[in-house]
Every structure is written in C-alpha cells, then in structure tokens.
Amino acid sequence: MILTEGNPENVFMSSHKIKHAKETAAQWVADGKLPALAVFAARRGTVVLQEAYGKAAYGEEAPLKLDALFPLASISKAITATAAMILVDEGKLGLNRSVSYYIPEFVGEGKNNVAVHHLLTHTSGMSGEAVYNHVTQKRGSVDIPSPTPGQHPDIHEYLYLSYDAPLWKNPGTEMSYCGYGYDLLSEIISRITGQSLDNFARERIFEPLGMKDTYFVVPESKYDRVVQRNPDGPDQWAGTPRHLASPSASSGAYSTVLDIAVFAQMYLNKGVYGGVRILSKASVETMTRNQIPGVAARWGDQFFSEASWGLGWSIQGNKRDEYGSLCSPQTFSHGGAGGTFLWVDPVREVVGVYFSVYSHYTDCGTDLYSNMIMSAIED
Structure with missing residues (x-):
C-alpha cells in the first residue's frame, strides 16, 4: 500500500x-x-x-x-533503530548480545550485562547526564586517536571518552530515556557494516x-x-x-x-x-x-x-x-x-x-x- x-x-x-x-x-x-x-x-x-x-x-x-x-x-x-534491525534481519547483529561484544572498549562494573536490546529500550542503566559529566571530566586529559574514515570527529571523541563511564542502575531495572544508547548503536552499526550511519x-x-x-x-x-x-x-x-x-x-x-x-x-x-x-x-x-x-x-x-x-x-x-x-x-x-x-x-x-x-x-x-x-x- x-x-x-x-x-x-x-x-x-x-x-x-x-x-x-x-x-x-x-x-x-x-x-x-x-x-x-x-x-x-x-x-x-x-x-x-x-x-x-x-x-x-x-x-x-x-x-x-x-x-x-x-x-x-x-x-x-x-x-x-530501523538501521539496527536491518542488521538483525541479516544475522549480523544480535539483540541479546552484550554491547561489549561489538565494542570491547565498553567496560566497567556490570557493563558486560548491557545488551543491545537495552540500548533500544532505554533500559541500559546508563544515564545521559552522568555520561556527559564523565566525558567532561576526562576531556583534555586523555589522548584521543584519530577517527576512522567517515567518523564525525566530535562524535568519535565523545564515544571514546565515554566507554568507561559507570552505570547508573542495573540494566533492565528502569527505563531512563538516554540518547547516548543510540550513539552506541550507531557505533555498532558502523563497526558491523564498515559504513557511517x-x-x-x-x-x-x-x-x-x-x-x-x-x-x-x-x-x-x-x-x-x-x-x-x-x-x-x-x-x-x-x-x-x-x-x-x-x-x-x-x-x-x-x-x-x-x-x-x-x-x-x-x-x-x-x-x-x-x-x-x-x-x-x-x-x-x-x-x-x-x-x-x-x-x-x-x-x-x-x-x-x-x-x-x-x-x-x-x-x-x-x-x-x-x-x-x-x-x-x-x-x-x-x-x-x-x-x-x-x-x-x-x-x-x-x-x-x-x-x-x-x-x-x-x-x-x-x-x-x-x-x-x-x-x-x-x-
């Protein structure tokens, strides 16, 4: 139709x-x-x-x-989310797999329990405000590698500085609207496909x-x-x-x-x-x-x-x-x-x-x- x-x-x-x-x-x-x-x-x-x-x-x-x-x-x-689900349809992305499976730099206590589906439902246990504060504190004190071809430099910098940000809650326990989860999804899509979002x-x-x-x-x-x-x-x-x-x-x-x-x-x-x-x-x-x-x-x-x-x-x-x-x-x-x-x-x-x-x-x-x-x- x-x-x-x-x-x-x-x-x-x-x-x-x-x-x-x-x-x-x-x-x-x-x-x-x-x-x-x-x-x-x-x-x-x-x-x-x-x-x-x-x-x-x-x-x-x-x-x-x-x-x-x-x-x-x-x-x-x-x-x-549509882009991510295209990859699910193609057997290239698993919703129940951990974010760290696709982004090994995503580290910290309990973060191996954050799955891709948590990013899509805003239940990752990440707080956008807390991640922002974490990045702000680190900015200027960490050497950041050059972005890969096609990566936006500002987004690359933010993600690189954010990967070790601590969880706010255990994943799956409460929904907290978090745009950062979709930034992570974009990075996963890029690593799987070799293309920018x-x-x-x-x-x-x-x-x-x-x-x-x-x-x-x-x-x-x-x-x-x-x-x-x-x-x-x-x-x-x-x-x-x-x-x-x-x-x-x-x-x-x-x-x-x-x-x-x-x-x-x-x-x-x-x-x-x-x-x-x-x-x-x-x-x-x-x-x-x-x-x-x-x-x-x-x-x-x-x-x-x-x-x-x-x-x-x-x-x-x-x-x-x-x-x-x-x-x-x-x-x-x-x-x-x-x-x-x-x-x-x-x-x-x-x-x-x-x-x-x-x-x-x-x-x-x-x-x-x-x-x-x-x-x-x-x-």
Whole structure:
C-alpha cells in the first residue's frame, strides 16, 4: 500500500472533521500559538490531510512549504533503530548480545550485562547526564586517536571518552530515556557494516523508500529549506550549521512531513513500501510491541508505572501522555524536541505527522491534533 491522495469518506473518515482539523491548525498559527506547523494524516494509504502553515524562518515572510526540512530531533532514534534491525534481519547483529561484544572498549562494573536490546529500550542503566559529566571530566586529559574514515570527529571523541563511564542502575531495572544508547548503536552499526550511519541509512532506508528529502547530514545546497527557529527561543540549536552537519544517531536527522509519512507507512505495511521491503514482518512486530513489561519510567515530573516501550518506539498501552488520548493501545509513536511528532495506529490504520515550531516548551498542541484526526474515523 502506497500513500495516495483521496477523499476521507473513501476510508470512512469524516470530511467535516478533517476540515475542522485543518482550520484549527491554521488558527493556532494565525493566533501566534505556533509560528510554523506542517501536518499530515492518512488512513489505509489514503492521504486525507497535508498542509503547511506559518513562516519558514523566524522574522521573515516566506511561507512554510510542505517540502520544508524539519529537525527530527529524537524521531531520529526510530530511524537508527530501523538501521539496527536491518542488521538483525541479516544475522549480523544480535539483540541479546552484550554491547561489549561489538565494542570491547565498553567496560566497567556490570557493563558486560548491557545488551543491545537495552540500548533500544532505554533500559541500559546508563544515564545521559552522568555520561556527559564523565566525558567532561576526562576531556583534555586523555589522548584521543584519530577517527576512522567517515567518523564525525566530535562524535568519535565523545564515544571514546565515554566507554568507561559507570552505570547508573542495573540494566533492565528502569527505563531512563538516554540518547547516548543510540550513539552506541550507531557505533555498532558502523563497526558491523564498515559504513557511517548516515551512509547506511541513505543506502538501505532513504533511497529505497524514495525519501529524497531525509538526511543525517544535510547538504549545504538544502540549507535554504531548513525551518529556522527564533534564536532566543526553545531548541534554537536546531537548524544551526553545526547541527546540520552532525550525524547524531539520537537527534541529528532532518526530513519533511511527506518523507516521514512514507517511513511510517512502511511500518504500517509491516516493513514494505512500494514493493520494496526494508524490514521483515517479524522485525516490525517485535519493534512495535512492549518489550519491557513491568518496567517503570520517569520523565521529568511524570512517573509511568508501565514504561511501555518497544525497540525504538514508544508503545501507547495505557499511558497518559501529551501525545493524545484516542489512539489504540497498540499505537506506536515518537516525538522530538522542538515540536515534532509521528504516530502509527495499526488497529485503525492511521499514520499521523505533526511537525511544529513551538514558542514554549509546553503545549505545542500535539495531543489536540492527534485527537481530532482519530475522532474523524467513523467505522
């Protein structure tokens, strides 16, 4: 099933409610709640909504277009997880093998018990803040070898200084959202394939899916299409030249709402899109179910008795979060700093994308938009 434009009624959705969702999104921008917003929704492969509102850059008049490049921020992790699972499908990576099996430098008390699947579910026992502090203390006092060809020097330095950072907790005991785990995944992918993550993802994910506007390293020729934020506002790092050139596995990718919709539809199709298979059906089913039942999580001031996380995806389950209330428990999703959100409801066969530039850290409207789309379903 490929994405094609069509009438909402053809897939048992209310045209009136889809129109209301469009008008509401437009009003949020007109009222100044969001300076820029691009939205997309499809059901059963039929695109029922794709719109862009607001300005492409802070302080300028050029309108936002659907082909604008947004920083995916943490949605990048879903792409990195996909790259890792391609290697699982090919028998080159074992989820239950220790990280140290692939990265012998990953040492310290208890760290031989950290498995690859712990990185994907944020249950490695590593704390991103603690790793950062460890690296900061070591920086300048350790000789760092030159990076291998294709390695980004900053990422290479950070990883080299981090390998002996101590665990925060025993692996598997609590979910603690940790981008560092995905940096380790990127290094494992690189050591197995001999390619950088950005090259591997381009060859094995982006090009086969026709995602011509998705990058871990944005070409300079595309810089004029990158959404620009208020330099004094939240997440102003996104879109800067340094970030555009840094292929971070946890937060470095850029894409459009239309490209990411194709990526999501591939998952809804159980790993295939346009006749091209990216992942096995078994991998998709494994990635998109709760892999850590009974494991709790904390996120800021929120506590979740059931973290409900798959391999690279948040699994809705019974969570009460900022991503909507009307999706099925089987829904899988991922959000990103700066106001990006992607969800797939496999029960109701919906793909939704919400790429915003928000003015404040709170209330970017993600849950309200998701609820409007899901409420339009009539069968």
